[in-house]
Amino acid sequence: MRLLNRAGELLSSEGPSALSLRRLAADVNTSTTAVYSLFGGKPALLDALYDEGFRRFGQRLATVPETDDPVEDLIQIALTYRDSALEDRQFYVVMFSKVVPDFMPTTETYIAASGTFVPVVKTVQRAIDNGQFVGDEGPEVIGLALWSICHGLVGLELHGILPPGLEIAPVFERAVRATADGWRKR
Amino acid sequence: MRLLNRAGELLSSEGPSALSLRRLAADVNTSTTAVYSLFGGKPALLDALYDEGFRRFGQRLATVPETDDPVEDLIQIALTYRDSALEDRQFYVVMFSKVVPDFMPTTETYIAASGTFVPVVKTVQRAIDNGQFVGDEGPEVIGLALWSICHGLVGLELHGILPPGLEIAPVFERAVRATADGWRKR
DNA sequence: ATCGTATCGTAACATTGTTATAAAACGAAT
DNA sequence: ATTCGTTTTATAACAATGTTACGATACGAT
Structure with missing residues (x-):
């Protein structure tokens, strides 16, 4: 999953405040909606990162x-x-x-x-x-x-x-x- | 300072996520600009609470x-x-x-x-x-x-x-x- | 009484998460 | 191969957030 990888990179390099859905979606050339169908929202994405x-x-x-x-x-x-x-x-x-x-x-x-x-x-x-x-x-x-x-x-x-x-x-x-x-x- | 007191109350009762400038300003019947003239912004307000x-x-x-x-x-x-x-x-x-x-x-x-x-x-x-x-x-x-x-x-x-x-x-x-x-x- | 500074209100701007709606892609079953 | 259903995606809008510009007001010192 490119979204999760990029989220981890963003988190590691620039910290949690740089982890916005638009930024993340733009970085992998997709739309913010992808986060919602694949994970279920930002909390769920954070949950995956937590894991x-x-x-x-x-x-x-x-x-x-x-x-x-x-x-x-x-x-x-x-x-x-x-x-x-x-x-x-x-x-x-x-x-x-x-x-x-x-x-x-x-x-x-x-x-x-x-x-x-x-x-x-x-x-x-x-x-x-x-x-x-x-x-x-x-x-x-x-x-x-x-x-x-x-x-x-x-x-x-x-x-x-x-x-x-x-x-x-x-x-x-x-x-x-x-x-x-x-x-x-x- | 009523703003600071109310900010402390909000913080204690509902947590940091409830501490928005508009909510805070509305609760003490003033405008968000007050926070900027009196403190200098939300980080400065947080600093006062930290203190x-x-x-x-x-x-x-x-x-x-x-x-x-x-x-x-x-x-x-x-x-x-x-x-x-x-x-x-x-x-x-x-x-x-x-x-x-x-x-x-x-x-x-x-x-x-x-x-x-x-x-x-x-x-x-x-x-x-x-x-x-x-x-x-x-x-x-x-x-x-x-x-x-x-x-x-x-x-x-x-x-x-x-x-x-x-x-x-x-x-x-x-x-x-x-x-x-x-x-x-x- | 007047001037200068401090404070405040209104409104706008950019950014955030979220959702409605519809289009596209994809897979399975006939 | 076509059709149907589910999944995924794109566009756009919405509400809420921090911040700032601009002007009005209040207030204190000279």
Whole structure:
């Protein structure tokens, strides 16, 4: 589908505000009506992009190898999280920020998106079985905490609301490691 | 200024998409031109709301009392962070989410907003001096980590991207405490 | 009382998403 | 091969948005 490809390009190169139906239709030499017959409107198009964003995201996260040190695996997943977000930042804001008012993903695509979280929970479970992490909490809670520190730091970074003159990459890694340490048995 | 008050009301009750200049002007019986002479356009109006949001936010955070257990103080600040965000969620999305494309706060209001972060860093410094937290990292890094876990969890909660059937309040507190534990001397 | 600035109203303009209507394309069935 | 039905597309219009030009009004200081 040329429309969807071009929409992704526009989103990546010029951001969500450049993604107007007329602009998009003109770029692929068709009319705005095509978006309505093929997708069902702009929200549905955004939904497709949302889906595409999570597909890329999950694909990247899946490249992290599984070792016998699950906590270290989690660190690597977190670093990959940030790399992915920075590389596809325009998709990231569609996925995790409110770029278009009143946009809500379909429950189907939402469920597909939630799949991105599954490997994290599984790896946490391995760390619990391992004895590295405390076990009195479900793996979802620990996974959520790690997910959130990534989400929070990346969100602040993408919005430019971080203390100036800060080397972000090492701070990110340090913060993730400390967060993981907080769930270690002691 | 009636315009700003009404804008805040509209924002709080119906969200950013209901905040159109014509609607706003009609609600206070004036014309859209008023926004341009008094503020300078819609981005400038958003900037004023951004400022107002951080003012409320900082005011709430300042109510947390200072005890002789700075780490516990940080936990309470974090809980207040979440309460504030949930209470003024429409302001929160203006402050930390991209509700209007291409909106960037003025450097002045941005600096004023950064002031919200100062008490956190100070409290972290107290915990370092105290010997509760490790001291090989600057207080900004630790403060940023705590800030981010709040930001990330609240962001996911406001977007409705949290595992369903999850009691969020206790999970939030548990995650914040674990994150703080990650910086404790051991 | 007058002048200058600040504020406001009316109206227009460009752009956006959306939809009605009709034309065209395409595939399947007779 | 023709005909029918569905899908896709093009044109045009509509409502709503932010923005600006132009002129009128209000208001404060000199």
